[in-house]
Amino acid sequence: MLTGATVITMDPALPRTDAIALSGGAIVAVGAVADVLRQLGDGARVVNLGGGVIMPGFIDPHHHLFLVAAERWSSRLHGPAPRTMEALLAQVRRVAREDGGSGWLRVHGYQPLTLAERRSPTAVELDSACPDRPLHLLSRTYHESGLNNQGLNRLGWDRRSPDPPGGRIVRDRRGRPSGVLLESASFIAEAASREALLAEEDGQEWVDRAERHTLALVRAGITRIGDAAVPPAGMVLYERAAAAGRLAVTVHRFPVGSNAISEPVSEGGPTGSGNVGIPVGPAKFLADGGERCALCFTSRQVFSSVTSTLRRTLRGGLRVAAVASRGGWARRGSDGLYHTGIRVLSDGQLRAAVSAAARPTSACKRWSTRFAARAIPI
Numbered sequence: 001m002l003t004g005a006t007v008i009t010m011d012p013a014l015p016r017t018d019a020i021a022l023s024g025g026a027i028v029a030v031g032a033v034a035d036v037l038r039q040l041g042d043g044a045r046v047v048n049l050g051g052g053v054i055m056p057g058f059i060d061p062h063h064h065l066f067l068v069a070a071e072r073w074s075s076r077l078h079g080p081a082p083r084t085m086e087a088l089l090a091q092v093r094r095v096a097r098e099d100g101g102s103g104w105l106r107v108h109g110y111q112p113l114t115l116a117e118r119r120s121p122t123a124v125e126l127d128s129a130c131p132d133r134p135l136h137l138l139s140r141t142y143h144e145s146g147l148n149n150q151g152l153n154r155l156g157w158d159r160r161s162p163d164p165p166g167g168r169i170v171r172d173r174r175g176r177p178s179g180v181l182l183e184s185a186s187f188i189a190e191a192a193s194r195e196a197l198l199a200e201e202d203g204q205e206w207v208d209r210a211e212r213h214t215l216a217l218v219r220a221g222i223t224r225i226g227d228a229a230v231p232p233a234g235m236v237l238y239e240r241a242a243a244a245g246r247l248a249v250t251v252h253r254f255p256v257g258s259n260a261i262s263e264p265v266s267e268g269g270p271t272g273s274g275n276v277g278i279p280v281g282p283a284k285f286l287a288d289g290g291e292r293c294a295l296c297f298t299s300r301q302v303f304s305s306v307t308s309t310l311r312r313t314l315r316g317g318l319r320v321a322a323v324a325s326r327g328g329w330a331r332r333g334s335d336g337l338y339h340t341g342i343r344v345l346s347d348g349q350l351r352a353a354v355s356a357a358a359r360p361t362s363a364c365k366r367w368s369t370r371f372a373a374r375a376i377p378i
Contacts, residue, residue: 001019001020001021001022001033001036001037001040001044001045001046001047002019002020002021002022002047002049002054003018003019003020003033003036003046003047003048003049004047004048004049004050004051005049005050005051005052005053005054006018006052006053006054007019007020007030007053007054007055008053008054008055008056009030009056010055010056014030014031017030017031017032018031018032018033019031019032019033019035019036019037020036020054021036021039021040021044023040028040056223057218057221057222057223057224058220058221058222058223059222059223059224059225059226060217060222060224060225060226061225061226062226062228063225063226063227063228064227064228064229065210065213065214065225065227065251066210066227066229066230066231066234066237066238066253067142067194067229068209068210068213069206069207069209069210069213069237070194070197070198070206070209070234071106071108071194072099072106072197072209081110081111081114082110082114082115083114083115083116084115084116084117085115085116085117085121085125088110088115088121089121089125089126089128089129090129091107092107092126092129092130092135092137093129093130095107096129096130096133096135101133102132102133103133103134103196103197103200104133104134104135104136104151104154104193104196104197105130105133105134105135105136106135106136106138106193106194106197107135107136107137107138108137108138108140109138109139109140110137110138110139110140111139111140112139112144119180120137120139120144120145120146120180121137121146121179121180122146122178122179122180123146123147123148123149123151123152123177123178123179124149124179125179126146126147126148126151126179127148127149127150130148131148131150132150133150134147134148134150134151134153134154134193135147135148135150135151136151136189136190136193138186138190139186141290141291142186142187142190142261142290143182143183143186143289143290143291143292144180144181144182144183144186144290144291145180145181145186145189145190146179146180146181147177147179147181147189148179149179151179151189151193152177152179154192155188155189155192157169157177158176158177159171159174159175159176159177161177163185164184164185164188165184165346165349166183166184166262166286166289166342166343166344166345167181167182167183167184167185167186167187167188167262167342167344168181168182168183168185168342169181169182169185170182182289182292182342183262183289183290183292183342183344184260184262184344187260187261187262187263188259188260190260190261191231191258191259191260191261195233195258198233203236203237203240206237206241207237207240207241207244207246208246210237210241210246210247211241211246211247211248214247214248214249215248217248217249218248218249222249223249223250224249224250224251224252225249225250225251225252226251226252226254226281227251227252227253227254227281228254228284229254229256229261229284230253230254230255230256230281231255231256231257231258231261232255232258233258234253235253235255235268238251238253238278239275239278241278242275242277242278247277247278250276250277250278250279251277251278252278252279252280252281252282253278253279253280253281254281254282254283254284255267255268255280255281255283255284256284261286262286262344262345264283264284264285264345264349264353264356264357265283266283266353266356266357266359268280271283283353283357285345285350285353285354286344286345287343287344287345287350288341288342288343288344288345289341289342289343289344292341292342293341293342294339294340294341294342294343295339295340295341296333296335296337296338296339296340297330297337297338297339297340298337298338299338301338302330302338
Protein backbone atom coordinates (compact mmCIF):
# COMPACT_ATOMS: atom_id res chain seq x y z
CA MET A 1 0.00 0.00 0.00
CA LEU A 2 1.23 3.48 -0.91
CA THR A 3 0.21 6.24 1.46
CA GLY A 4 1.45 9.60 2.72
CA ALA A 5 0.51 11.33 -0.56
CA THR A 6 -2.55 12.85 -2.19
CA VAL A 7 -4.17 10.27 -4.47
CA ILE A 8 -6.04 11.87 -7.40
CA THR A 9 -8.39 9.27 -8.88
CA MET A 10 -10.20 11.16 -11.71
CA ASP A 11 -13.36 9.49 -10.32
CA PRO A 12 -16.09 12.09 -9.55
CA ALA A 13 -17.39 9.86 -6.76
CA LEU A 14 -14.00 9.92 -5.00
CA PRO A 15 -11.79 12.60 -6.57
CA ARG A 16 -9.12 12.57 -3.82
CA THR A 17 -8.15 10.01 -1.21
CA ASP A 18 -5.25 8.78 0.93
CA ALA A 19 -4.04 5.36 -0.16
CA ILE A 20 -3.66 3.02 -3.12
CA ALA A 21 -2.94 -0.71 -3.05
CA LEU A 22 -0.96 -2.69 -5.64
CA SER A 23 -0.75 -6.42 -6.15
CA GLY A 24 0.75 -8.37 -9.03
CA GLY A 25 1.42 -5.19 -11.00
CA ALA A 26 -2.21 -4.02 -10.84
CA ILE A 27 -4.15 -1.52 -8.72
CA VAL A 28 -6.47 -3.52 -6.44
CA ALA A 29 -7.83 -0.86 -4.07
CA VAL A 30 -8.06 2.91 -3.71
CA GLY A 31 -9.50 4.77 -0.73
CA ALA A 32 -8.92 5.74 2.87
CA VAL A 33 -5.96 4.12 4.62
CA ALA A 34 -8.09 2.02 6.98
CA ASP A 35 -10.35 0.79 4.18
CA VAL A 36 -7.47 -0.19 1.93
CA LEU A 37 -5.65 -1.99 4.74
CA ARG A 38 -8.81 -3.93 5.51
CA GLN A 39 -8.99 -5.07 1.86
CA LEU A 40 -5.33 -6.08 1.74
CA GLY A 41 -5.38 -8.07 4.96
CA ASP A 42 -2.53 -8.91 7.29
CA GLY A 43 1.01 -8.88 5.97
CA ALA A 44 0.58 -6.03 3.51
CA ARG A 45 3.68 -3.92 2.95
CA VAL A 46 3.01 -0.22 3.65
CA VAL A 47 5.16 2.46 2.00
CA ASN A 48 4.81 6.04 3.25
CA LEU A 49 5.82 8.39 0.45
CA GLY A 50 6.10 11.41 2.73
CA GLY A 51 4.21 13.77 0.45
CA GLY A 52 3.62 14.29 -3.24
CA VAL A 53 0.80 13.31 -5.55
CA ILE A 54 -0.24 9.97 -7.07
CA MET A 55 -2.37 10.22 -10.20
CA PRO A 56 -3.31 8.07 -13.21
CA GLY A 57 -0.78 7.79 -16.00
CA PHE A 58 -1.12 9.96 -19.07
CA ILE A 59 -2.32 8.56 -22.41
CA ASP A 60 -0.69 9.63 -25.68
CA PRO A 61 -3.25 8.59 -28.34
CA HIS A 62 -1.02 9.42 -31.33
CA HIS A 63 2.51 8.14 -30.94
CA HIS A 64 4.98 6.38 -33.26
CA LEU A 65 6.87 3.91 -31.09
CA PHE A 66 7.36 1.41 -33.91
CA LEU A 67 8.99 4.01 -36.16
CA VAL A 68 11.13 5.39 -33.33
CA ALA A 69 12.43 1.92 -32.48
CA ALA A 70 13.04 1.19 -36.18
CA GLU A 71 15.12 4.36 -36.53
CA ARG A 72 18.69 4.10 -35.29
CA TRP A 73 19.35 7.76 -36.05
CA SER A 74 15.97 9.20 -35.08
CA SER A 75 17.41 11.56 -32.47
CA ARG A 76 20.36 12.95 -34.40
CA LEU A 77 18.60 15.95 -35.92
CA HIS A 78 16.32 16.72 -32.99
CA GLY A 79 16.98 19.82 -30.93
CA PRO A 80 17.70 23.22 -32.51
CA ALA A 81 16.68 22.99 -36.15
CA PRO A 82 19.27 23.82 -38.84
CA ARG A 83 18.65 27.28 -40.27
CA THR A 84 20.32 26.84 -43.65
CA MET A 85 20.71 24.13 -46.25
CA GLU A 86 24.45 24.15 -45.63
CA ALA A 87 23.93 23.50 -41.90
CA LEU A 88 21.46 20.68 -42.61
CA LEU A 89 23.82 19.00 -45.06
CA ALA A 90 26.64 19.31 -42.52
CA GLN A 91 24.54 17.39 -40.00
CA VAL A 92 23.71 14.70 -42.56
CA ARG A 93 27.40 14.46 -43.44
CA ARG A 94 28.26 13.95 -39.75
CA VAL A 95 25.62 11.22 -39.31
CA ALA A 96 26.88 9.41 -42.43
CA ARG A 97 30.44 9.56 -41.12
CA GLU A 98 29.47 8.29 -37.65
CA ASP A 99 27.29 5.47 -39.03
CA GLY A 100 29.97 4.13 -41.34
CA GLY A 101 27.70 1.55 -42.96
CA SER A 102 27.07 0.68 -46.59
CA GLY A 103 23.31 0.04 -46.88
CA TRP A 104 20.44 2.48 -46.48
CA LEU A 105 21.07 5.48 -44.25
CA ARG A 106 17.95 7.09 -42.76
CA VAL A 107 18.12 10.50 -41.14
CA HIS A 108 15.07 12.05 -39.54
CA GLY A 109 14.08 15.41 -38.10
CA TYR A 110 14.60 18.37 -40.45
CA GLN A 111 11.91 21.01 -41.05
CA PRO A 112 11.81 22.53 -44.55
CA LEU A 113 10.32 25.86 -43.49
CA THR A 114 12.94 26.49 -40.81
CA LEU A 115 15.61 26.59 -43.53
CA ALA A 116 16.46 29.90 -45.17
CA GLU A 117 15.78 28.22 -48.53
CA ARG A 118 12.21 27.19 -47.43
CA ARG A 119 12.50 23.80 -49.17
CA SER A 120 13.86 20.27 -48.91
CA PRO A 121 17.30 19.37 -50.28
CA THR A 122 17.58 17.85 -53.74
CA ALA A 123 19.31 14.60 -54.68
CA VAL A 124 22.35 16.52 -55.95
CA GLU A 125 22.66 18.36 -52.64
CA LEU A 126 22.26 15.15 -50.64
CA ASP A 127 24.93 13.51 -52.81
CA SER A 128 27.36 16.13 -51.55
CA ALA A 129 26.75 14.89 -47.98
CA CYS A 130 26.30 11.16 -48.66
CA PRO A 131 27.41 10.03 -52.14
CA ASP A 132 28.36 6.39 -51.52
CA ARG A 133 25.15 4.79 -50.20
CA PRO A 134 21.36 5.26 -50.53
CA LEU A 135 20.12 8.03 -48.22
CA HIS A 136 16.58 8.86 -47.14
CA LEU A 137 16.30 12.18 -45.31
CA LEU A 138 12.89 12.40 -43.61
CA SER A 139 11.22 15.59 -42.44
CA ARG A 140 9.98 15.64 -38.88
CA THR A 141 6.44 14.79 -40.06
CA TYR A 142 7.38 12.06 -42.63
CA HIS A 143 5.01 13.78 -45.10
CA GLU A 144 8.00 15.19 -47.01
CA SER A 145 11.48 13.79 -47.56
CA GLY A 146 14.47 13.62 -49.85
CA LEU A 147 16.47 10.89 -51.57
CA ASN A 148 19.99 11.10 -52.93
CA ASN A 149 20.63 9.64 -56.38
CA GLN A 150 21.55 6.23 -54.99
CA GLY A 151 18.26 6.23 -53.12
CA LEU A 152 16.33 7.10 -56.29
CA ASN A 153 18.13 4.32 -58.14
CA ARG A 154 17.41 1.81 -55.37
CA LEU A 155 13.68 2.53 -55.70
CA GLY A 156 13.91 2.49 -59.51
CA TRP A 157 12.50 6.02 -59.87
CA ASP A 158 13.48 7.93 -63.00
CA ARG A 159 11.99 10.29 -65.60
CA ARG A 160 9.45 7.64 -66.70
CA SER A 161 8.20 6.82 -63.18
CA PRO A 162 4.64 8.06 -62.59
CA ASP A 163 3.62 9.80 -59.39
CA PRO A 164 2.14 7.27 -56.96
CA PRO A 165 -1.53 7.74 -56.06
CA GLY A 166 -1.80 10.26 -53.26
CA GLY A 167 1.74 11.55 -53.64
CA ARG A 168 4.20 13.40 -55.80
CA ILE A 169 7.76 12.87 -57.03
CA VAL A 170 8.95 16.44 -57.48
CA ARG A 171 10.78 16.90 -60.79
CA ASP A 172 13.23 19.33 -62.30
CA ARG A 173 12.60 21.29 -65.50
CA ARG A 174 13.59 18.30 -67.63
CA GLY A 175 11.11 16.00 -65.88
CA ARG A 176 13.75 14.11 -63.91
CA PRO A 177 13.09 13.30 -60.21
CA SER A 178 14.69 16.03 -58.12
CA GLY A 179 14.90 13.77 -55.05
CA VAL A 180 12.14 15.60 -53.14
CA LEU A 181 9.15 13.39 -52.26
CA LEU A 182 5.69 14.44 -51.07
CA GLU A 183 3.04 12.50 -49.16
CA SER A 184 2.58 8.87 -50.34
CA ALA A 185 5.81 9.04 -52.36
CA SER A 186 7.61 9.86 -49.12
CA PHE A 187 5.80 7.04 -47.29
CA ILE A 188 6.74 4.50 -49.98
CA ALA A 189 10.42 5.42 -49.72
CA GLU A 190 10.19 5.35 -45.93
CA ALA A 191 8.79 1.82 -45.94
CA ALA A 192 11.38 0.57 -48.45
CA SER A 193 14.36 1.98 -46.54
CA ARG A 194 12.97 0.90 -43.15
CA GLU A 195 12.20 -2.67 -44.25
CA ALA A 196 15.69 -2.99 -45.75
CA LEU A 197 17.31 -1.95 -42.47
CA LEU A 198 15.10 -4.17 -40.31
CA ALA A 199 15.96 -7.11 -42.58
CA GLU A 200 19.61 -6.64 -41.59
CA GLU A 201 18.72 -7.14 -37.90
CA ASP A 202 17.36 -10.18 -36.05
CA GLY A 203 14.61 -8.15 -34.38
CA GLN A 204 16.34 -7.99 -31.01
CA GLU A 205 17.75 -4.54 -31.74
CA TRP A 206 14.21 -3.25 -32.36
CA VAL A 207 12.99 -4.80 -29.10
CA ASP A 208 15.89 -3.21 -27.19
CA ARG A 209 15.18 0.23 -28.65
CA ALA A 210 11.44 -0.14 -28.00
CA GLU A 211 12.06 -1.03 -24.36
CA ARG A 212 14.33 1.99 -23.86
CA HIS A 213 11.74 4.27 -25.40
CA THR A 214 8.84 2.91 -23.32
CA LEU A 215 10.90 3.37 -20.15
CA ALA A 216 11.45 7.00 -21.17
CA LEU A 217 7.69 7.37 -21.67
CA VAL A 218 7.00 6.00 -18.18
CA ARG A 219 9.49 8.45 -16.68
CA ALA A 220 7.44 11.21 -18.34
CA GLY A 221 4.25 9.82 -16.77
CA ILE A 222 2.89 8.21 -19.97
CA THR A 223 1.61 4.67 -19.41
CA ARG A 224 -0.52 4.00 -22.52
CA ILE A 225 -0.10 5.02 -26.15
CA GLY A 226 -1.76 4.61 -29.51
CA ASP A 227 0.93 3.67 -32.05
CA ALA A 228 -0.56 5.27 -35.13
CA ALA A 229 1.36 3.32 -37.81
CA VAL A 230 2.24 -0.35 -37.34
CA PRO A 231 2.87 -2.40 -40.52
CA PRO A 232 2.68 -6.22 -40.54
CA ALA A 233 6.38 -6.56 -39.66
CA GLY A 234 5.80 -4.24 -36.71
CA MET A 235 2.90 -6.37 -35.47
CA VAL A 236 5.27 -9.34 -35.29
CA LEU A 237 7.96 -7.34 -33.47
CA TYR A 238 5.43 -6.09 -30.94
CA GLU A 239 4.33 -9.67 -30.26
CA ARG A 240 7.95 -10.62 -29.65
CA ALA A 241 8.55 -7.68 -27.29
CA ALA A 242 5.33 -8.31 -25.34
CA ALA A 243 6.08 -12.03 -24.98
CA ALA A 244 9.45 -11.15 -23.46
CA GLY A 245 7.91 -8.57 -21.11
CA ARG A 246 10.00 -5.79 -22.64
CA LEU A 247 7.35 -3.07 -23.02
CA ALA A 248 6.78 -0.71 -20.09
CA VAL A 249 3.56 0.79 -21.49
CA THR A 250 0.34 -0.50 -23.02
CA VAL A 251 0.36 -0.04 -26.81
CA HIS A 252 -2.75 0.08 -29.01
CA ARG A 253 -1.44 -0.88 -32.47
CA PHE A 254 -3.00 0.93 -35.45
CA PRO A 255 -2.48 -1.42 -38.43
CA VAL A 256 -1.15 0.07 -41.70
CA GLY A 257 0.13 -1.41 -44.95
CA SER A 258 3.58 -2.85 -45.60
CA ASN A 259 4.20 -0.71 -48.70
CA ALA A 260 3.45 2.65 -47.04
CA ILE A 261 2.06 3.89 -43.73
CA SER A 262 -0.69 5.62 -45.75
CA GLU A 263 -1.93 2.26 -47.08
CA PRO A 264 -5.27 1.27 -45.43
CA VAL A 265 -5.40 -2.14 -43.76
CA SER A 266 -8.44 -3.87 -42.27
CA GLU A 267 -7.22 -7.47 -41.96
CA GLY A 268 -6.53 -9.05 -38.59
CA GLY A 269 -8.51 -9.01 -35.39
CA PRO A 270 -11.09 -6.36 -34.53
CA THR A 271 -10.20 -3.29 -32.49
CA GLY A 272 -9.39 -4.24 -28.90
CA SER A 273 -8.54 -7.87 -29.63
CA GLY A 274 -5.26 -9.63 -28.91
CA ASN A 275 -2.79 -9.34 -26.06
CA VAL A 276 -4.07 -6.88 -23.43
CA GLY A 277 -0.65 -5.22 -23.37
CA ILE A 278 -0.60 -4.66 -27.15
CA PRO A 279 -4.24 -4.76 -28.32
CA VAL A 280 -5.20 -4.12 -31.94
CA GLY A 281 -6.10 -0.47 -32.30
CA PRO A 282 -8.52 1.25 -34.67
CA ALA A 283 -8.02 1.42 -38.42
CA LYS A 284 -6.11 4.46 -39.66
CA PHE A 285 -6.94 6.29 -42.87
CA LEU A 286 -4.93 9.23 -44.24
CA ALA A 287 -7.57 11.05 -46.26
CA ASP A 288 -5.28 13.87 -47.35
CA GLY A 289 -1.81 15.26 -46.94
CA GLY A 290 -0.09 16.81 -43.97
CA GLU A 291 1.60 20.08 -44.86
CA ARG A 292 -0.18 19.86 -48.22
CA CYS A 293 -3.63 18.99 -46.94
CA ALA A 294 -6.40 18.96 -49.55
CA LEU A 295 -8.60 22.07 -49.56
CA CYS A 296 -11.40 23.24 -51.80
CA PHE A 297 -12.64 26.80 -52.35
CA THR A 298 -15.39 28.69 -54.08
CA SER A 299 -14.35 31.49 -56.45
CA ARG A 300 -15.03 34.04 -53.75
CA GLN A 301 -12.94 32.13 -51.24
CA VAL A 302 -10.03 31.88 -53.71
CA PHE A 303 -10.08 35.66 -54.20
CA SER A 304 -10.28 36.26 -50.45
CA SER A 305 -7.44 33.79 -49.75
CA VAL A 306 -5.14 35.32 -52.40
CA THR A 307 -5.68 38.89 -51.23
CA SER A 308 -5.26 37.87 -47.58
CA THR A 309 -2.02 36.02 -48.37
CA LEU A 310 -0.65 39.02 -50.25
CA ARG A 311 -1.37 41.30 -47.30
CA ARG A 312 0.28 38.90 -44.86
CA THR A 313 3.29 38.45 -47.16
CA LEU A 314 3.83 42.20 -47.21
CA ARG A 315 3.81 42.19 -43.41
CA GLY A 316 5.54 38.84 -42.75
CA GLY A 317 7.92 38.50 -45.68
CA LEU A 318 8.87 35.44 -47.71
CA ARG A 319 8.12 32.94 -44.92
CA VAL A 320 4.37 33.59 -45.26
CA ALA A 321 4.62 33.22 -49.04
CA ALA A 322 6.52 29.93 -48.66
CA VAL A 323 3.87 28.52 -46.32
CA ALA A 324 1.03 29.67 -48.57
CA SER A 325 2.56 28.19 -51.74
CA ARG A 326 3.14 24.65 -50.43
CA GLY A 327 -0.30 23.40 -51.44
CA GLY A 328 0.26 24.45 -55.07
CA TRP A 329 -1.98 26.49 -57.35
CA ALA A 330 -5.72 25.93 -56.98
CA ARG A 331 -7.24 23.96 -59.87
CA ARG A 332 -10.90 24.06 -60.81
CA GLY A 333 -12.59 20.67 -60.63
CA SER A 334 -15.67 19.19 -62.23
CA ASP A 335 -17.65 20.20 -59.14
CA GLY A 336 -17.01 23.87 -59.91
CA LEU A 337 -14.78 24.31 -56.84
CA TYR A 338 -11.07 25.12 -56.79
CA HIS A 339 -8.89 22.39 -55.29
CA THR A 340 -5.39 22.50 -53.88
CA GLY A 341 -3.15 20.16 -51.88
CA ILE A 342 -2.88 16.39 -52.15
CA ARG A 343 -5.58 13.81 -51.53
CA VAL A 344 -3.89 10.64 -50.29
CA LEU A 345 -7.09 8.58 -50.68
CA SER A 346 -9.73 9.37 -53.28
CA ASP A 347 -13.41 9.35 -52.36
CA GLY A 348 -13.74 5.84 -53.79
CA GLN A 349 -10.66 4.51 -51.97
CA LEU A 350 -11.78 6.05 -48.69
CA ARG A 351 -15.29 4.65 -49.08
CA ALA A 352 -13.92 1.16 -49.78
CA ALA A 353 -11.49 1.33 -46.85
CA VAL A 354 -14.16 2.38 -44.36
CA SER A 355 -16.51 -0.33 -45.66
CA ALA A 356 -13.81 -3.01 -45.30
CA ALA A 357 -12.88 -1.88 -41.79
CA ALA A 358 -16.50 -1.86 -40.66
CA ARG A 359 -17.28 -5.30 -42.10
CA PRO A 360 -18.08 -7.59 -39.14
CA THR A 361 -15.66 -10.37 -38.34
CA SER A 362 -17.00 -13.72 -37.13
CA ALA A 363 -16.33 -12.59 -33.55
CA CYS A 364 -18.27 -9.37 -34.10
CA LYS A 365 -21.14 -11.33 -35.67
CA ARG A 366 -21.35 -13.61 -32.63
CA TRP A 367 -21.36 -10.57 -30.32
CA SER A 368 -24.08 -8.90 -32.41
CA THR A 369 -26.24 -12.06 -32.25
CA ARG A 370 -25.94 -12.26 -28.47
CA PHE A 371 -26.76 -8.57 -28.12
CA ALA A 372 -29.80 -8.88 -30.41
CA ALA A 373 -31.08 -11.85 -28.38
CA ARG A 374 -31.07 -9.70 -25.24
CA ALA A 375 -32.55 -6.61 -26.86
CA ILE A 376 -35.99 -5.52 -25.70
CA PRO A 377 -38.36 -4.81 -28.62
CA ILE A 378 -40.01 -1.37 -28.62
